[in-house]
Amino acid sequence: MLVVTRHRPLDAAGFLELAARAIQALSAQPGCESAEVLRDLDIGAEYLLVTRWRDVGSYRRALSSFDVKVSAVGLLATSLDQPSAFEARLSVEPDTGAVVATAGDRAPDADTAGPR
Numbered sequence: 001m002l003v004v005t006r007h008r009p010l011d012a013a014g015f016l017e018l019a020a021r022a023i024q025a026l027s028a029q030p031g032c033e034s035a036e037v038l039r040d041l042d043i044g045a046e047y048l049l050v051t052r053w054r055d056v057g058s059y060r061r062a063l064s065s066f067d068v069k070v071s072a073v074g075l076l077a078t079s080l081d082q083p084s085a086f087e088a089r090l091s092v093e094p095d096t097g098a099v100v101a102t103a104g105d106r107a108p109d110a111d112t113a114g115p116r
Helices: 012-027 056-063 066-071
Strands: 003-007 032-039 047-053 091-093 099-101
Touching: 012 032, 012 047, 012 066, 047 056, 056 066
Parallel strands: none
Antiparallel strands: 003 047, 032 047, 091 099
């Protein structure tokens, strides 16, 4: 699972300080496979916080961690309002080059607000 949050900070240096603490806290959580901050090459004013997780449960549990709440949630709250969590549907097997399709974990009733 990939989580991508997009940020347009007014203070890039301050943002990077907060982002360093955030990726440190997130990467220490069970199930976090990677965490990095990227900057756009065109204008240089937009940043992505990108984390890869073993599964959606790992990510959700990480957000409940005290360290993540203290170090990362404030930064995550400044992200642009857009979809941020993505699951792999197609990937390439490195050894064979074969394309592998996965069914995904999104529940069929994910858009349902409550009981009918």
